[in-house]
Amino acid sequence: MKDPRSLLISLFDAAVAAADPALLVPAYLPDPPKGRTVVVGAGKAAAAMALAVESNWPGPLEGLVVTRYGHAVPCERIRVVEAGHPMPDDHGLQAAREILAIAEGLGPDDLMICLISGGGSSLLSLPHDAVGLEDKRAVNAALLRCGAHIGEINCVRKHLSAIKGGRLAATAAPARVVTLVISDVPGDDPAVIASGPTVPDPTTAGEALSILTHYGISEPASLIRHLKTKACETPKPGDPIFANTSLSMIATPRKALEAAARLAAAAGVKPLILGDALEGEAREIAKALGPMATSCARHGDPVDPPCVLLSGGELTVTIKGDGRGGPNAEFALSLAQHLDGNPHVWALACDTDGIDGSEDNAGAIITPSTLTRAYRLGLRAEAHLDDNDAYGFFEGLGDLVITGPTLTNVNDFRAILIVSD
Amino acid sequence: MKDPRSLLISLFDAAVAAADPALLVPAYLPDPPKGRTVVVGAGKAAAAMALAVESNWPGPLEGLVVTRYGHAVPCERIRVVEAGHPMPDDHGLQAAREILAIAEGLGPDDLMICLISGGGSSLLSLPHDAVGLEDKRAVNAALLRCGAHIGEINCVRKHLSAIKGGRLAATAAPARVVTLVISDVPGDDPAVIASGPTVPDPTTAGEALSILTHYGISEPASLIRHLKTKACETPKPGDPIFANTSLSMIATPRKALEAAARLAAAAGVKPLILGDALEGEAREIAKALGPMATSCARHGDPVDPPCVLLSGGELTVTIKGDGRGGPNAEFALSLAQHLDGNPHVWALACDTDGIDGSEDNAGAIITPSTLTRAYRLGLRAEAHLDDNDAYGFFEGLGDLVITGPTLTNVNDFRAILIVSD
Numbered sequence: 017m018k019d020p021r022s023l024l025i026s027l028f029d030a031a032v033a034a035a036d037p038a039l040l041v042p043a044y045l046p047d048p049p050k051g052r053t054v055v056v057g058a059g060k061a062a063a064a065m066a067l068a069v070e071s072n073w074p075g076p077l078e079g080l081v082v083t084r085y086g087h088a089v090p091c092e093r094i095r096v097v098e099a100g101h102p103m104p105d106d107h108g109l110q111a112a113r114e115i116l117a118i119a120e121g122l123g124p125d126d127l128m129i130c131l132i133s134g135g136g137s138s139l140l141s142l143p144h145d146a147v148g149l150e151d152k153r154a155v156n157a158a159l160l161r162c163g164a165h166i167g168e169i170n171c172v173r174k175h176l177s178a179i180k181g182g183r184l185a186a187t188a189a190p191a192r193v194v195t196l197v198i199s200d201v202p203g204d205d206p207a208v209i210a211s212g213p214t215v216p217d218p219t220t221a222g223e224a225l226s227i228l229t230h231y232g233i234s235e236p237a238s239l240i241r242h243l244k245t246k247a248c249e250t251p252k253p254g255d256p257i258f259a260n261t262s263l264s265m266i267a268t269p270r271k272a273l274e275a276a277a278r279l280a281a282a283a284g285v286k287p288l289i290l291g292d293a294l295e296g297e298a299r300e301i302a303k304a305l306g307p308m309a310t311s312c313a314r315h316g317d318p319v320d321p322p323c324v325l326l327s328g329g330e331l332t333v334t335i336k337g338d339g340r341g342g343p344n345a346e347f348a349l350s351l352a353q354h355l356d357g358n359p360h361v362w363a364l365a366c367d368t369d370g371i372d373g374s375e376d377n378a379g380a381i382i383t384p385s386t387l388t389r390a391y392r393l394g395l396r397a398e399a400h401l402d403d404n405d406a407y408g409f410f411e412g413l414g415d416l417v418i419t420g421p422t423l424t425n426v427n428d429f430r431a432i433l434i435v436s437d
Numbered sequence: 438m439k440d441p442r443s444l445l446i447s448l449f450d451a452a453v454a455a456a457d458p459a460l461l462v463p464a465y466l467p468d469p470p471k472g473r474t475v476v477v478g479a480g481k482a483a484a485a486m487a488l489a490v491e492s493n494w495p496g497p498l499e500g501l502v503v504t505r506y507g508h509a510v511p512c513e514r515i516r517v518v519e520a521g522h523p524m525p526d527d528h529g530l531q532a533a534r535e536i537l538a539i540a541e542g543l544g545p546d547d548l549m550i551c552l553i554s555g556g557g558s559s560l561l562s563l564p565h566d567a568v569g570l571e572d573k574r575a576v577n578a579a580l581l582r583c584g585a586h587i588g589e590i591n592c593v594r595k596h597l598s599a600i601k602g603g604r605l606a607a608t609a610a611p612a613r614v615v616t617l618v619i620s621d622v623p624g625d626d627p628a629v630i631a632s633g634p635t636v637p638d639p640t641t642a643g644e645a646l647s648i649l650t651h652y653g654i655s656e657p658a659s660l661i662r663h664l665k666t667k668a669c670e671t672p673k674p675g676d677p678i679f680a681n682t683s684l685s686m687i688a689t690p691r692k693a694l695e696a697a698a699r700l701a702a703a704a705g706v707k708p709l710i711l712g713d714a715l716e717g718e719a720r721e722i723a724k725a726l727g728p729m730a731t732s733c734a735r736h737g738d739p740v741d742p743p744c745v746l747l748s749g750g751e752l753t754v755t756i757k758g759d760g761r762g763g764p765n766a767e768f769a770l771s772l773a774q775h776l777d778g779n780p781h782v783w784a785l786a787c788d789t790d791g792i793d794g795s796e797d798n799a800g801a802i803i804t805p806s807t808l809t810r811a812y813r814l815g816l817r818a819e820a821h822l823d824d825n826d827a828y829g830f831f832e833g834l835g836d837l838v839i840t841g842p843t844l845t846n847v848n849d850f851r852a853i854l855i856v857s858d
Contacts, residue, residue, distance in 0.1 A: 163819070202728065203735075270736060288739050291732035295775075296724030303717030304725055307623065307750060311712035314624075315691060318709050318739060329728060354716075398584070 020433050023283060024364040024381060027276040027324065027431045028417070032368050034275035035198060035267035035426040037061055041068035044264045046194050048075040049127035055079030055094050056115045056184070057131025058140035058210055060087050060101070060369060061198050064423035065131040066094040080118060081131055082111035082139045087423060104141035109149070112142035112179050119184055122191035130184065130193060134200030134425045136210025137170075142178045144248060151236045152176050155228070162231045170211055171219040172227055174250050175243060177211070181250035184213035186257045193261040199268040200425050202293035202329065206263055216258055217250035269293065269328035269426045272368060276326055276431065285433065286323040294329035294430075298343040299401060301331055302350035305432060306361075312434040313360040321360065325432040333373070339405020342373020344428055345416070348380040349406040351432075352387055353397045359384045363432040366417050369425035378419045379428075380410040389413055441854050444704060445785040445802060448697040448745065448852045449838070453789050455696035456619060456688035456845040458482055462489035465685045467615045469496040470548035476500030476515050477536045477605070478552025479561035479631055481508050481522070481790060482619050485844035486552040487515040501539060502552060503532035503560045508844060525562035530570070533563035533600050540605055543612035551605065551614060555621030555846045557631025558591070563599045565669060572657045573597050576649070583652045591632055592640040593648055595671050596664060598632070602671035605634035607678045614682040620689040621848050623714035623750065627684055637679055638671035690714065690749035690847045693789060697747055697852060706854065707744040715750035715851075719764040720822060722752055723771035726853060727782075733855040734781040742781065746853040754794070760826020763794020765849055766837070769801040770827040772853075773808055774818045780805045784853040787838050790846035799840045800849075801831040810834055 018026070033039060055069050055077060062081040070077055070093050079094045084101040099108035122128060143152040155176070159169045174181030185193050195214045197206055207215045225243045234240065242248050251257050269292040277287035290308075294301065308325060311317050319325070331343040341349075344365040355361050366372065366379030390397055393412055400409035410416045439447070454460060476490050476498060483502040491498055491514050500515045505522040520529035543549060564573040576597070580590045595602030606614050616635045618627055628636045646664050655661065663669050672678050690713040698708035711729075715722065729746060732738050740746070752764040762770075765786040776782050787793065787800030808818055814833055821830035831837045 202731075289732070289736070290739050291725075291729040292736070293728040293731065294725045295728065296721040297718065300717040300721035301725045304712075304715045304722045304748075304750075307714040307716065308712040310623075310714065311710070315710070315713070318711050327725075 018283060020362040020435060021381060021383065023285070024362060024431055024433055025417070027279055028364055028366050028429055030279040031272035031276045031429045032422050032424065034272045035368055035424040037065040037068040037424060040266045041065055041196060042072040044196050044266050045069065045072060046127065049125055049192060051123060051125030053077050053127045053129065054118050054122065055081065055129045055131065056118060057081035058136035059133030059198070060084050060135040061133035061424040062131050063087055063089045063091065063096045065133065065196065066096060067091050069129060069131070070094055080111060080114050082108055084135055084139065087421060089423060099139050101135045101138045104138050108139045108141050112140050115140070116142065116179055116184065116187055119188035122188050124190040126191040128188045128191050128193045130195040130214050132195060132210045132213070133198040134209065140179055140210060140213060144176055144178045144242065146242045146245070146247065147176050147239055151239045154236065155233060155239060158233050159231065164227065164231055168227045170208060172224045174211055174217050174219065175221045175224040175248050176239065179213050180211035181217035182212060182215055182258070183250065185261050186251045189257045190260060195261065195263040197263060197265050198424060198426065199265055200427050204265055204268050206265065214261060215263065216253035216255060218253055221249050267424065267426055272426045272429060273326045273328050280324045284322065286319050288319040288323060288325055290325055290327040292328040294327050294331065296331060298331040298333050298347040299350035302347050303354055306351050306354035309355065309361045309432045309434050310358060313358065321434040321436045323434050327430045328427050330427045333404060335404050337403030337405060339400065339403040339408055340375050341405060341407035342367065342375065344372040344379035345377065345406035345410055346404065347430065348382050349397060349401050349409055352382040353401065357384055357387050360435050361432065363430070364417065365428065365430045368422060368427060368429050370419045370422040375407050376418060377407065377416040379417045380406065381415045381417055386413065386415070439704060441783040441856060442802060442804065444706070445783060445852055445854055446838070448700055449785055449787050449850055451700040452693035452697045452850045453843050453845065455693045456789055456847040458486040458489040458845060461687045462486055462617060463493040465617050465687050466490065466493060467548065470546055470613060472544060472546030474498050474548045474550065475539050475543065476502065476550045476552065477539055478502035479557035480554030480619070481505050481556040482554035482845040483552050484508055484510045484512065484517045486554065486617065487517060488512050490550060490552070491515055501532060501535050503529055505556055505560065508842060510844060520560050522556045522559045525559045529560045529562050533561050536561070537563065537600055537605065537608055540609040543609050545611040547612040549609045549612050549614045551616040551635050553616060553631045553634070554619040555630065561600055561631060561634060565597055565599045565663065567663045567666070567668065568597050568660055572660045575657065576654060576660060579654050580652065585648065585652055589648045591629060593645045595632055595638050595640065596642045596645040596669050597660065600634050601632035602638035603633060603636055603679070604671065606682050607672050610678045611681060616682065616684040618684060618686050619845060619847065620686055621846050625686055625689050627686065635682060636684065637674040637676060639674055642670050688845065688847055693847045693850060694747045694749050697850070701745045705743065707740050709740040709744060709746055711746055711748040713749040715748050715752065717752060719752040719754050719768040720771035723768050724775055727772050727775035730776065730782045730853045730855050731779060734779065742855040742857045744855050748851045749848050751848045754825060756825050758824030758826060760821065760824040760829055761796050762826060762828035763788065763796065765793040765800035766798065766827035766831055767825065768851065769803050770818060770822050770830055773803040774822065778805055778808050781856050782853065784851070785838065786849065786851045789843060789848060789850050791840045791843040796828050797839060798828065798837040800838045801827065802836045802838060807834065807836070
């Protein structure tokens with residue numbers, strides 16, 4: 017076996033590579049059409065996906081994609097626009113308008129390639145003609161305030177949008193629409209990722225109204241009226257408008273975990289994928305996953321060492337301190353504390369997008385000596401955890417993982433490696 | 438396969454049976470000695486263990502065990518005393534004195550059977566002669582206040598005690614000492630369970646002093662002075678005083694999980710033991726274990742359905758609301774919310790001691806219809822969770838698991854059952 021630290025880095029690299037648009041997009045490109053080809057898209061990976069399309073496309077091509085600030089890569093034929101995320105801004109609004117205009121201009125011989133990834137919902141934000149921007153934002157904020165479930169919020173959003181919930185595909189019809197998706201949501205539902213601009217919407221305007229009623233939201237009146245009109249209804253599954261559309265899920269958290277699992281197995285380390293969509297408070301989840309690792313070392317359950325416990329999903333941090341660091345570093349710090357120097361366990365926790373929260377690191381690595389090395393440097397694990405300063409802790413140790421933005425995103429990646437005696 | 442609900446109850450019953458003193462103790466009883474046999478012990482299972490000894494002992498027998506209020510069972514020859522837990526009280530103090538006196542009276546031909554289980558540390562509380570009771574309590578409270586680790590607290594406690602950290606065995610020498618232990622601690626270290634009254638103590642008085650210094654505890658001065666004397670040192674591993682002692686771990690969380698795993702396998706359901714010592718905030722851990730179940734159903738990872746994810750350990754609840762319910766019911770409620778009616782997943786979470794926190798239930802069961810049944814009854818999962826009222830939620834549904842005190846304790850038992858399509 018490689019040394020544990022290098023192996024963990026290799027596993028993370030394999031997971032990110034399994035979500036790399038440059039490597040994945042070419043195999044999913046359709047044959048060129050008789051007519052024009054346009055490329056549109058939205059999401060954190062949109063620019064990288066666009067570059068992969070134009071680098072591999074045999075014919076003429078034009079288009080526009082919108083990505084998050086800092087996530088652009090230079091394209092020659094496709095315009096790349098940066099916009100606000102997670103709060104939509106005017107750049108996103110304008111980009112959405114232009115993308116709709118591009119779709120409107122297409123005829124039956126034309127092809128629209130639509131590139132969708134996480135973050136697309138905020139980046140591709142355009143209210144329906146009958147809905148004011150401020151009204152839409154007010155309802156959105158009200159839903160967030162009263163703790164509505166993300167599925168409920170998306171249902172309302174789709175029925176107030178000019179582009180989501182299949183409306184982009186409806187606008188492009190009768191052109192052929194080929195959608196390539198990189199998933200960052202639990203369950204990988206294409207109707208959920210970026211609110212599914214090219215995907216039939218199974219939810220109804222009636223449901224959107226019930227949700228607002230349920231949460232006691234009765235204003236603005238004009239918006240409520242709009243939800244009672246026929247115009248606000250999204251295109252439904254089975255609608256002939258989708259006859260000439262296809263969709264491929266080119267990368268998912270699960271595929272990234274499988275790539276890491278294959279590499280681990282090849283290195284003689286038994287992989288166990290715990291799940292691709294773990295959630296929960298980072299420091300708490302470490303208290304459950306740590307003992308799973310300890311159980312491997314002590315009892316050979318859930319899997320015999322040498323082994324690696326792989327998991328994806330998105331953990332959260334409830335910020336109480338003043339420190340720096342995202343959920344991956346905080347998970348790693350809490351895990352180190354809980355393992356308390358267990359000599360058999362190494363671990364890596366990183367965001368596959370390369371940015372763990374708001375700092376410059378993807379995540380962090382822990383080793384059996386993490387706590388003793390920290391102690392010698394005067395770094396107190398407990399104090400750093402109390403202050404939400406996992407970044408400072410691992411920076412001091414030299415155990416941050418820094419990759420820069422990877423220009424893709426299949427959520428967090430955690431690998432806990434257990435070696436034999 | 439049995440119906441899922443009955444199967445889950447059977448798995449829990451199997452786990453509890455695997456920790457039942459009446460079933461386990463007989464096989465571990467030594468041959469009667471030439472001289473007297475005395476039975477002493479402390480812990481939540483002490484009375485049930487004592488009854489199992491006297492029901493199966495061929496010769497004369499006497500003794501005293503101390504258990505928690507409500508955990509006594511009538512014994513004929515062994516006295517059973519109830520005392521305070523988790524806060525020690527005078528009953529525990531007096532019982533500890535009597536147990537030491539019993540041990541003191543033993544000779545080389547005598548046998549002491551020592552019955553240890555969780556809770557024994559509080560129940561068997563007696564300060565060293567040189568230490569005042571109030572002083573010992575003050576230091577204990579100070580350590581708890583400043584967030585000292587349980588290992589640190591136990592190290593200090595052992596060096597202030599007249600009975601812990603091997604001192605009971607030292608007092609009984611040269612009599613033979615046979616200790617039977619039911620473990621409720623991660624790692625099943627016999628030196629930790631009930632602070633190991635018959636087990637060599639690897640920690641030192643010097644370490645106890647360093648811990649107090651580390652947390653800035655410099656009073657009471659008399660107590661600090663005591664920690665610098667030779668008399669306060671506990672007997673160490675290798676001390677000849679332990680030559681005539683033996684210890685058997687008759688029940689552990691792991692053995693309980695294995696019993697449930699065997700039963701599941703016999704029922705055609707693949708068991709996967711995730712770990713025997715999971716910790717963390719109950720509602721958060723559900724957000725990690727729920728997606729593991731979903732991953733089984735969707736991807737066949739970490740294990741193919743029909744399967745059951747088994748785990749032990751002790752979750753916690755940070756109380757913010759006014760409701761009723763312990764960590765098992767709260768875990769189950771959060772899990773139901775997270776699974777959101779997933780048609781493939783059933784689950785049970787119960788404390789093996791039969792009491793989940795402070796109510797009369799061992800825990801609760803969830804089914805795919807938990808949320809819809811609750812909705813019809815006007816029970817809102819989210820509101821009950823916010824109010825820490827999982828008991829009220831499952832009481833309304835008729836989905837509490839009620840066994841009464843089981844008179845043993847190998848911590849929590851969680852079984853998440855995933856069925857095929």
